[in-house]
Amino acid sequence: MLTGAAGGGPVGGLDNPVLGVMLVQLAGEFADETTKARIWAAADEHFEPTWDFDRGEFTLGFGLGEDHPRGQWNARAMAGWVCGPGAWSDVCNRPDLAKFDEPTVVGVDFPRVAMREARWDGAALHLSATPQNASVRGTRTFVRIVGLDPASTSTLVRPDGEVRPLASDTIELVVDGSDWRIEQMVRP
Numbered sequence: 001m002l003t004g005a006a007g008g009g010p011v012g013g014l015d016n017p018v019l020g021v022m023l024v025q026l027a028g029e030f031a032d033e034t035t036k037a038r039i040w041a042a043a044d045e046h047f048e049p050t051w052d053f054d055r056g057e058f059t060l061g062f063g064l065g066e067d068h069p070r071g072q073w074n075a076r077a078m079a080g081w082v083c084g085p086g087a088w089s090d091v092c093n094r095p096d097l098a099k100f101d102e103p104t105v106v107g108v109d110f111p112r113v114a115m116r117e118a119r120w121d122g123a124a125l126h127l128s129a130t131p132q133n134a135s136v137r138g139t140r141t142f143v144r145i146v147g148l149d150p151a152s153t154s155t156l157v158r159p160d161g162e163v164r165p166l167a168s169d170t171i172e173l174v175v176d177g178s179d180w181r182i183e184q185m186v187r188p
Helices: 017-030 033-047 071-082 087-093
Strands: 049-052 057-060 104-106 113-120 124-131 140-146 152-157 163-165 170-174 180-186
Touching (some): 017 071, 104 113
Antiparallel strands (some): 152 180
């Protein structure tokens, strides 16, 4: 693991987008939080982080001056941002990790709607739909949930705490970033 205690000098290679993307992606896999934060702070100076609020997109420009940011480089860099040590290795090397056999959200109306959270914790699927921009905020969207245990009873817990039986695999969410849950209970 890379550790931040060793150095305080400048982080090199970030002015070259190819090397910079590789560095931040590897930092996500191998660096401790201090080192990762230091690398990303330096990367901000070269990567041109940009929010396009009308399109609901956050991208990195990498100093290339292009009209459309490079998708593969953005994906690899963001993987380095969100992943912690060992995350990529686990996806590829641990067959015991669930890969879409747990409850999963499908049919998201992207890019109009993005899922800020769609996380299964073993008992509940936590959901939060966020809008692409202000014109979408507060609208409604439908998503499907696949992989629910048919031997269980599922309920939808709304942001206001109201609990409803889950009648089908399609649910309606308000696109405002609020927190929803689908809970499963094993039938007796």
